[in-house]
Amino acid sequence: MSNNHMVLRDTCPACRSRNAVMLYSCDYCAEPIRSYVDRFYSTQGHADFEYLKDAAYVLDECKDCGLVYQRWVPDEDLCARVYNEWIDPARILDVRMKSDRAKASLAYAEELLGIINRLKSGSNRIRMLDFGMGWGEYCQVAQALGCKACGVEVSQERIDHARSQGIEVMSQDELPESEFDYIVCDQVLEHVPNPLSVWQTFSKCLREGGIAKIGVPDGKGVAAQVRSRGFHWEAPDWRIPGQSGDNPVSPLEHINCFDVTSLVALAESFGFQRLDMPLRSQYVCVPALDVRAVVIRYLKMAKRRFLASTNLFFERRGGPS
Numbered sequence: 001m002s003n004n005h006m007v008l009r010d011t012c013p014a015c016r017s018r019n020a021v022m023l024y025s026c027d028y029c030a031e032p033i034r035s036y037v038d039r040f041y042s043t044q045g046h047a048d049f050e051y052l053k054d055a056a057y058v059l060d061e062c063k064d065c066g067l068v069y070q071r072w073v074p075d076e077d078l079c080a081r082v083y084n085e086w087i088d089p090a091r092i093l094d095v096r097m098k099s100d101r102a103k104a105s106l107a108y109a110e111e112l113l114g115i116i117n118r119l120k121s122g123s124n125r126i127r128m129l130d131f132g133m134g135w136g137e138y139c140q141v142a143q144a145l146g147c148k149a150c151g152v153e154v155s156q157e158r159i160d161h162a163r164s165q166g167i168e169v170m171s172q173d174e175l176p177e178s179e180f181d182y183i184v185c186d187q188v189l190e191h192v193p194n195p196l197s198v199w200q201t202f203s204k205c206l207r208e209g210g211i212a213k214i215g216v217p218d219g220k221g222v223a224a225q226v227r228s229r230g231f232h233w234e235a236p237d238w239r240i241p242g243q244s245g246d247n248p249v250s251p252l253e254h255i256n257c258f259d260v261t262s263l264v265a266l267a268e269s270f271g272f273q274r275l276d277m278p279l280r281s282q283y284v285c286v287p288a289l290d291v292r293a294v295v296i297r298y299l300k301m302a303k304r305r306f307l308a309s310t311n312l313f314f315e316r317r318g319g320p321s
Helices: 033-042 076-086 089-098 101-119 137-144 156-164 195-205 222-229 260-268 291-306
Strands: 006-008 020-027 056-062 068-070 072-074 127-131 148-152 168-170 180-186 206-215 272-275 311-316
Touching (some): 056 072, 068 222, 089 156, 101 137, 127 137, 180 195, 206 260, 260 311
Parallel strands (some): 127 148, 127 180
Antiparallel strands (some): 020 056
């Protein structure tokens, strides 16, 4: 491929295996990928196809760990353009500010209270890291609950906004060793070219016995779907809740497609063990007399637990295996 803006990943980014098979290939400027990319970014900003000339969207499946991943990924310059120009940060922030953030904040608070309960420590003694914090909302809720919170983010617009809200921001290289009790990494690992380096960071900066919450789009069955139907997704409307993550192999962005098996295998290779959070520890703030709220929250948790969701908790037990 002659495109200078794409980088080849010739091994599995999760296990470094070369035992992979190609599931799908299509030039970015050919159908159906061109129309998908054009529609996807037209609702958020714009796509510049000059950067995608002679570039191919190629999906591979690792036969060892099961990860589905994009073989060619944007280099640093194209990544910056995608996330800061093709996706207009000001436009995204405006939409977020007009949405119901109270509901999201309540969900964050419930989750954090469950973590505090699990760690059996006062919130003022808990140091929390949001890796890929976006606009810093999770950190704000953590601080409101008394935790010491900081975040890692690459977008300068998001960094500036978070700092304006009093959030401490660090770079990945600045993170101290064994400093954090809790790390949240939500909707991030699918975007990074080298997820191994992220887990190496978690292994370094999360104390032994600390908890990591990892959330990624669910890639269950994607390989079989692609083999039978090709690229069959329609560009989602990013403004509609629940639809922006419908495509776990979205071109340029969702470059790693995890299912439960591949995500757990990656975590275990760095000394993390999957943690089943008891229902009672996750919804400690549900009003005792609100029976309907209790039932709804417990059903949501049961669904996530028993239907193999890719929103998982892990406990750090030791070093890499």
